[in-house]
Amino acid sequence: MHKKILYLFITMLLIGCKEKLTKVVTYHDNGKIKEVHHINKDSVKQGEVIFYYPSGRVSYSTMYTDGKLKDTIYYYHDNDKKELEIKKFFLNDYLIYYEDYHREGITKRTGTLNIDNQKVGIWKNYDKDGNHHFTKEYKIIDGIEYTNQMWITLPTGDTLTEGVSIQYHFDKNKLQLTDSIYAFFQTEDSAFDEEDKEKTTVSVVLPKDYTQANFVPDFSNRAKDPGEKEGIPAIEIQSLKEHPNPMAVLQNPIDTTDYKKTVAFYWKPKRTGKDTIRGYFKEKLTLVDESKPIQLDKDQDSIITSYTKQIYFEFPVEVTKD
Structure with a gap:
């Protein structure tokens, strides 16, 4: 009996302490409701927020907690079916899961946005029948959204590459600390057409000494061009075609003998703790104007043109003592 009275008292106390909220309503120029939300005594948004189209239909809805938007946001098409158009929810303070839809609620795209509304990581795209159509991988390079790789999914479930x-x-x-990591890179598809890709070379670029200067997450401290002096010191590891004994580098047998498009090497740590190996795979096409003789002097740039495509990567590692 005493326990029931105590529970009842606690419940009444919680209800009595519930914060009183004030309803706020704004309107479109046509007189229809534009937004409905609630604020506490400090004018801070709290609870459900609903926005409406000028038609009177719901545009989007979400929940605020102490003035912060950290809940799922639902966006709707302006029709009587109240079809969901976009859904977002916060994974943490920096990343937002994003999903949008074709008509009839069929998924169109799924992926992750950063706080600046830029695509990051893997994004999957679906056709109007809901079939997985293609996948893109995004990186933020020099502060700008960058398409790193792309794969097309066939009806059979197999994938084709699009671009490099x-x-x-x-x-x-x-x-x-006394061990090393074996790294293997190989081109699946070239960024260039059939004729030009035979003239390409591939390599992997890494910081020369990551303990002194590593590439930052958006690679903005790298040298942008081969002759540029700005940027941290880097090393460029060429393809196995340039190696005097490629079989000595290959850790396991591979199903290709095309050393021209393969880079393999060993990476040795220099300190204990958690680290990140950052670098980029580079495919380079060099074209020479054959109508002019090659001159190994300052005018050489006028007759040689280079094009590159880079795929950026990062790999977290943890190094312990012996």
Whole structure:
């Protein structure tokens, strides 16, 4: 009996302490409701917020907590079916999960946005029947949204690459200070057409000494051009075609002998703790104007033109003592 009275008292106390909210309504020029939300005594948004189209239909709705938007946001088409158009929710303070839809509620795209509304990571795209159509990988490079790789999905479930794409792997992400990581990179598809890709070279660019200066997450501290003096010191590892003994570098047998499009190397840590290996795979096409003789002097740039496509990567590692 005493427990029931105590529970009842606590419940009444909680109800009595519930914050009193004030309803706020704004209107479109045509007199229809534009927004409905609630504020506390400090004029801070609290609870459900609903926006309306001038037609009177719901535009989007969400929830605020202490003036902060951290809940799922639902956006709707302006029709009587109240069809969902976009859904967003916060994964953390920096990343937002995004999903939008074709008509009839069929998923169109899914992926992640950063706080600046830029696409990051893997985004999947679907056709109007809901079939997975293609996938894009996005990076933020120099502060700008950058399409890193793209794959098209066939009805069979197989994938085709679109533009340059690569396969790569590091054989471990945890190692001892005396150990090393084996890295393997290979072009899956070239950024250039059939004729030009035979003239391309591939390489991997890494910081020369990551303990002194690593590439930052958006790679903005890298040298933008080969001859540029600004940017941290870097090393460029060429394809196995340029290696005197490529089989000595390959850790495991591979199903290709095309060393021209393959880069493999060993990375040795220089300190313990958690680190990130950052770098980029580079495909380069060099064209020479054959109507002019090659001159190895300052005028050489006038007859040689280079085009590059870069795929950026980062790989977290953890290094322990022996």
